[in-house]
Each structure stands twice: as structure tokens, then as C-alpha cells.
Amino acid sequence: MQSGAQHLLEDGGADGGRLVLSGELTLPVIAPLERDLKALAGPVASVDLAGVEEIDTVGAWVVCRFAREHNSEITGASPAAQRLLAAMHEIDAGGDTHPHRLPVWERVPTKLGEHVFNARGGVYGVVGFFGQIILGAGSLLRHPSRFPLKALVHQMELVGVSALPIIGLMSFLIGIVIAQQGSVQLEQFGAEALTVNLVGRITLRELGVLMTAIMVAGRSGSAFAAQIGTMKLTEEIDAMRTIGISPIEVLVIPRILAATFMMILLGFYAAMMAIIGGAVVGQFALGIPFFTFLVRIQEVVPVHDLWVGLIKAPVFGLIVALAGCFHGMQVHGNSEEVGRRTTMAVVSAIFAVIVLDAFFAVFFTEIGWG
Known part of the structure; x- marks a missing residue:
């Protein structure tokens, strides 16, 4: 049975407290912890992972994001956790996630040109389809029994x-x-x-x-x-x-x-x-x-x-x-x-x-x- 993730914030005075995490920092059980961490206010000097039993990519991302937002030091991580934390440390989710969009004075003529070009292909398709119908009609005229x-x-x-x-x-x-x-x-x-x-x-x-x-x-x-x-x-x-x-x-x-x-x-x-x-x-x-x-x-x-x-x-x-x-x-x-x-x-x-x-x-x- 998964024990879930636990946290404890120890008061460290003006320099900030020490956040102690324990249990499992994995995707199935980390949602409550993530909500609690978002609610924490004030400086946090360090994040202690010594009590963490298991951690995955999602858990490492949550810890790194919290440490980045609070300028905290991560301590007590196991070798496996350190590898995940190192991989997640350089990821920045604050970038622009929207695709690049041309300004309207470029976008409208470009779209219009695409429609005109596609219309040409459509005309070719209709003419070709009409030609197939003429050929089919001619075939039926030659073989009326197939009508x-x-x-x-x-x-x-x-x-x-x-x-x-x-x-x-x-x-x-x-x-x-x-x-x-x-x-x-x-x-x-x-x-x-x-x-x-x-x-x-x-x-x-x-x-x-x-x-x-x-x-x-x-x-x-x-x-x-x-x-x-x-x-x-x-x-x-x-x-x-x-x-x-x-x-x-x-x-x-x-x-x-x-x-x-x-x-x-x-x-x-x-x-x-x-x-x-x-x-x-x-x-x-x-x-x-x-x-x-x-x-x-x-x-x-x-x-x-x-x-x-x-x-x-x-x-x-x-x-x-x-x-x-x-x-x-x-x-x-x-x-x-x-x-x-x-x-x-x-x-x-x-x-x-x-x-x-x-x-x-x-x-x-x-x-x-x-």
C-alpha cells in the first residue's frame, strides 16, 4: 500500500525554515502534497529529502519547482533522487507555450494565398472527376446491359x-x-x-x-x-x-x-x-x-x-x-x-x-x- 507523501515545515527563524519531506513522491499520491506546497508562504531555506522512500519524475519536478520559487537548497537526496533532480533542475516551465503567430497583415494574405492555391487543386479535381463520369457514361452506352x-x-x-x-x-x-x-x-x-x-x-x-x-x-x-x-x-x-x-x-x-x-x-x-x-x-x-x-x-x-x-x-x-x-x-x-x-x-x-x-x-x- 502506498503511504503517500508527508511534509513538515520546521521554523528556522529569519533565515527561513526547513521543509522535511517523507514517504513517496510519485505521481499517484503527490497531488495533495503539491496543493499544500503551493499554499506555503514565507522563506524556506532548505528542502530535506532524507525521509523520501521513493521518487519519480513528477515528484522531482515538484521539488525542483518549489526549491526554485523559494530559493531553497535541496539536501538529503539519495543518488537516484539526485539524478532525477539534476534532470529536472534545468527545465523551465515559465516559457511561452503558445505557437508563434504571424501578425495579421501577414497572416491574412498568406491564408488567402493558400485558399487560392487549394482552389486550383479543387478545380483540377472536379474536371478530372467529370472526365471519369464521361468515360463511365461512354462505357455504359457501349454495354447497355451493365446499366x-x-x-x-x-x-x-x-x-x-x-x-x-x-x-x-x-x-x-x-x-x-x-x-x-x-x-x-x-x-x-x-x-x-x-x-x-x-x-x-x-x-x-x-x-x-x-x-x-x-x-x-x-x-x-x-x-x-x-x-x-x-x-x-x-x-x-x-x-x-x-x-x-x-x-x-x-x-x-x-x-x-x-x-x-x-x-x-x-x-x-x-x-x-x-x-x-x-x-x-x-x-x-x-x-x-x-x-x-x-x-x-x-x-x-x-x-x-x-x-x-x-x-x-x-x-x-x-x-x-x-x-x-x-x-x-x-x-x-x-x-x-x-x-x-x-x-x-x-x-x-x-x-x-x-x-x-x-x-x-x-x-x-x-x-x-x-
Whole structure:
């Protein structure tokens, strides 16, 4: 049984007392002694270790630190204790333990340069990944019997059918908000009837497909990255390559096709639900009958507005699926990388969708579909 460490402070007058230590100065039992030594005040001329039965590195460090702080002499140490004390004597724990940090005017440009350099590598990776998809698609065209039809149908169900409730509710509420807020502003000019134009054009051209793409990025894009990343981490993808199965053909292409095709249907569905939400507001707040609102939509919304939304939808779906699958295939190391890559997939997909939406807005305005 360990007896623990004991101490006794003998009064030595003005020259300072003598601290007598005894027992064991080892890691398991030294904590109480260290607290007591920190509480000691006043000069201590010497530290007597003659009664110490056993000492380790931690005990030697505690004794040396106390002796340094009180300018004390260590006496009575055994040969083994003297070797430990000599090793600990030169150690100074008062130094700066924080890493060196550059000033902000150097740190910010350096970090910016690192991000730009890493972005270049990311662009190369995306282009290479897209090339692998093209090669995989070409291989499937040459060998149609290898096409993973069941995987495609399964992914279409997950991306499209399972998303109908949440996308429908979101779009319905967005339509209500647009109609309500738009009517309040148009009322100042006596043009509440133009609320129909506002709801129809903004949902068919922009918000219907844009909000759907953001929802699909958060729902399906993250799922793609997490699923493929987990398979990469557990070496399932390496096992597929070993037995001659292409992960691009079996995992990536079905997800990309499902997201691309289903975004067309989901974008149209979202726009219709938003228009129904606006019609509900028209019925109860604007005095516009529900079916009159819907008929008026057909009269005031140009057909090309519908085509604008339907053209953007598959592009957004392709971007979302590419981001999710690409970041999933980049997972390596540990499980923390799965979460990091999933977050990067969602953020990069949403960012790319918004940038492309701005490009499409300018493009369609230039060709006369504004």
C-alpha cells in the first residue's frame, strides 16, 4: 500500500525554515502534497529529502519547482533522487507555450494565398472527376446491359418522390409569403391585381426552381456525400474496384441522372404549389376567387417563363449531384472527414446554384426572355 507523501515545515527563524519531506513522491499520491506546497508562504531555506522512500519524475519536478520559487537548497537526496533532480533542475516551465503567430497583415494574405492555391487543386479535381463520369457514361452506352437501372429508380424515389412533402409545403408557404407581402406593397399604388403577375412570374422563373435546388442540395446532396464517403472510408469502394465493378458506373451515374431528371419535376411541382399558395391568399385576403387567380396566371405569365425554369432545373440538379458525389469520393482518413466533406458538398452546391442562377438571369434577359 502506498503511504503517500508527508511534509513538515520546521521554523528556522529569519533565515527561513526547513521543509522535511517523507514517504513517496510519485505521481499517484503527490497531488495533495503539491496543493499544500503551493499554499506555503514565507522563506524556506532548505528542502530535506532524507525521509523520501521513493521518487519519480513528477515528484522531482515538484521539488525542483518549489526549491526554485523559494530559493531553497535541496539536501538529503539519495543518488537516484539526485539524478532525477539534476534532470529536472534545468527545465523551465515559465516559457511561452503558445505557437508563434504571424501578425495579421501577414497572416491574412498568406491564408488567402493558400485558399487560392487549394482552389486550383479543387478545380483540377472536379474536371478530372467529370472526365471519369464521361468515360463511365461512354462505357455504359457501349454495354447497355451493365446499366444500373434498379439503382437509378431507387435514387429517383429518394431524390424525387420522398422529397414531395417537404418541397410542397415549403413552396406553398413561399407562395403565401410572396402574395401577402407583394399585395401590401402594390396596395400603395392601387395595383393589388398585379399580385397575380408577381406570384406567377417569380415562382415559375426563379424561386420555384431555386428554392427546390437549395432544398435538394441540403437533403440529397448531403446524403450523396455521406453515403459515398462512408463507403470510401470502410473500403467498400476499393473492394468494388477489386472485383471489377466501377464505382462511377454503379454509385455516381445513377445519382447524377436521378437528381438531374427529378429536379425538372420537382421544380415544376414547387412552382405549382407556390402558385396555389398565392391563390389561397388571393381568395381570403385580396378578394380574388381561387380559380380566377389560376386562370389569370395563364393569361399574364409568358410561356417562356415556364421554359426558363425547366431549363435551369436539370442544370441545378446536375450541379448538386456532382458536388455531393465529388466530395463523397474525396473522403479519406477518418470519420470526421465524412462530416467535413458533407458540409463542403452542401455549401459548394448552394453557392454554385446561386452563381449559375445569376448567370441565367442575365443570359435570358439578353436573349429577350426577361
